[in-house]
Amino acid sequence: MDKRVIPLAIGGLGIGTTEFTIMGLLPDIAHSLKVDIPEAGHLISAYALGVVIGAPLLIRYAVSKPPKKVLLGLMILFSLFNGLSAVVSNYGLMMVARFLSGLPHGAFFGVGTVVASRLAGKGREALYISLMFTGLTVANLAMVPLVTFIGHTYHWRFYFAIVSLIGLITIVFLAVWLPDMEVEERTHVKNELHFLTSGQTWYVLLITAIGFGGLFAWFSYITPLMTEVAGVQPAHMAYVMVLAGAGMVVGNLLGGILSDRIGAARTTVILLFLMMFALLGVFFFAQYTIVAMVLTFLCGGLSMSVSAPINIMMMESAPQAEMMGAAFMQAAFNVANAAGAFLGGIPLAMGYAYNYPSLIGVGMTFIGLLICTGYILKFTRQRKMAL
Known part of the structure; x- marks a missing residue:
């Protein structure tokens, strides 16, 4: 791996x-803070809300600054707010700390991308x-099980302390290995947000918010x-x-290799198609342990590809x-997270078995596939005409 990308991957590890x-x-957190588990679950929502609000807000102030300094500043905030989560004494302060911890998340991946x-x-x-998102995947592979074990065995506050430590390590590697980059010429914030007037942009956001929601419908349960x-x-x-x-x-x-070889849009269509059938497989065959x-x-x-x-x-x-x-895009991913979990929970509330959220996921992924197909038909044609 190119060592210049390693600081971005470590940051992704901490965020994941x-x-x-x-x-x-x-x-564990609910018991310690004297709230019930559903109420403690609002801490997850607070973090997601921080991501949705912080991503465009912090990027607004980041576009005119050197990327290296921006990433360093975001990781300082990330380490500070996760450290705060390790020491706050009550549920209300924890809600605030989790919201603040979510603010740098989307901006870090936005600049990092x-x-x-x-x-x-x-x-x-x-x-x-x-390669940058490798940190996020390794978090799910190794760090989440490990830190969950430490939190259960000793105290849940060690979880936030470890995350804060990863943030500090990221700061060191950013300072040492990430090269300085020139600031790209930027204009007024109205021009920065002008991309939202493009139909092409909204296609991509909808593919993310709906298509990825299908996988969160499965993963949440x-x-x-x-x-x-x-x-x-x-x-x-x-x-x-x-x-x-x-x-x-x-x-x-x-997913990264395939995208470079055959194009991003084609890769996305193929992967969404495979997602749909994988989730369908979960619905029909989840009762067989090996399958x-x-x-x-x-x-x-497929969730990360x-x-x-x-x-x-x-x-x-x-x-x-x-x-x-x-x-x-990070905001759209979090919308997918919330929508998938909410819609996937509807059949459970109606008394259906736990394989039914994946069926909801099939429907959401299918809609994302249709939108992505429309994207290719519409915008590929436009590019050909432009040529």
């Missing part, structure tokens, strides 16, 4: 660890973006799916999560506002 570990430690593409050079952009339907022992769920994380690592890199494990690996891989190509599509639709576009 703070975003996903909290799901496994909710009972553009920096990675500039480091790559022409023809390797998707691969370098996937993976624990009861595997324990209640597939027959996995609760004590073995850590291995299931490692399997999903391993799929994410492999899928992330393959369910294989599908967990496949769904994990689209990250690089969909980000390339956004950069193509916002050539004069790449950082702002990438920041809005």
Whole structure:
């Protein structure tokens, strides 16, 4: 791996660890802060809200600054607010700390996506973006199970302390290995946001918010799916999560390589098509333990394989506002997270089994596939006419 991309990957490791570990430690946090588990779940929503608000807001002030300084500043905030989460004494302050912790998330990936593409050079952009997201996948593979174990065994506050430490390590590597880059010429914020008037941009955002929502409909309920339907022992769920994380690592890199070879839009269509059938497989075959494990690996891989190509599509639709576009992509990912979990929970509330959220996921992914097909038909034709 190009060592210049390693600081971005380490930052992704920290962000992935703070975003996903909290799901496994909710009972511990709820008990310590004297709230029930559903109320503690609002801490997840607070973080997601911070991502949605912080991404475009912080990018607005970042576009006129050197990227290296921006990334350093974002990681300082990330380390500070996660450190604050480790020491706050009550639920109200924790809600504030989690919201603040989410603010740098989207902006870091927004700036990092553009920096990675500039480091790559022409023809390797998707691969370098996937290398940045490797940190996020390794978080799910190794750090989330490890930090969850530490939090359960000792105290959940160690979780936030570890995340803050990863942030500090990222700062060191950013300072040492990330090269200085020139500031690209930028204009008024109205021009920065002008990309939102493009139909091409909204196609990409909708593909992300709806198509990715299908995978979150599955992933949000993976624990009861595997324990209640597939027959996995609760004590073995850590291995299931490692399997999903391993799929994410492999899928992330393959998605970047495939995108560089056949194009981002084509890659996205292929991967969404495969996602749809993988989720359909979960619905029909989750009761068979071995098959369910294989599908967990496949769904994990497909969940991250689209990250690089969909980000390339956004950069193509916002050539004069790449950082702002990438920041809005992070907001769209979090909309997908919330929408997938909410819609996937509807059949459960109606009394259906835990394989039914994946059927909701099939429908959401199918809609994303239709939108992506429309994107290719509409905008590929426009580019050909322009030539």
